[in-house]
Amino acid sequence: MLSLTTDILDDMIDNKGINHILQLRYRGVQAANIYMQSTEPRVKLKSADTADEAKQHLEFLLYVIKQLSLLSAPFLLEGFAKIQHILGNDTISNVSTAVSGTTWSEARNLEEFDVTLSPDILYQKLEPAG
């Protein structure tokens, strides 16, 4: 089990280990993308027999997105603000981008939370040069 506490996060920042946090986090992003591909919620939603299962996968992915976004909140400020808007959950929206703090911990500990989704593009593709 790979775990990072807020104390560990602070310690890593103090000891200049920010790149390590972001590398671990990116592995989490890759794992979530693999989960999305392998569980195929888009396909399963088309059948009444598997639609509930697909919704469970999506609920779990929303949880994973919440956790990953909290981990990078101190670094990816603009992206985190967009995710707060996308998820539309009060506890998550109250989190400041500082690493420590009770609001961060409260949001981190949410294992089930309501969302009012407002999908948006997180990062626009760059225009090709020229």
Added chain:
Amino acid sequence: MSAGYELPKKEILTGFFTVDGQKMSKSLGNAVKPHELIEKYGRDAAAFYLFYDLVIGSDGDFSFARLESCRESMLSSGWGNLVSRVSKLAEKNGVSRGVKHIECYDLCKDDKE
């Protein structure tokens, strides 16, 4: 101090940067201007690249190609597409909650709890 702000307890400094393997110089015109970087790539992309690729305290080689690659593959495609696909599909199909359905590789869990 006179403004009433608390002084920083610690300063984190970078090492020296080269740009694409070359020393920054006026004659080469290859100096990296942070405000232009943020204007073109965005604040998150600039911060992500610097934190992800360059170790604080050590010397590093700044690369525009690598910055663009980090932005496009990790932020826009890897992370951005995940958030976009999941949120659109969930919204379209009436998913109204996030749930930790399975024990997972939890990057945020506190060992001390």
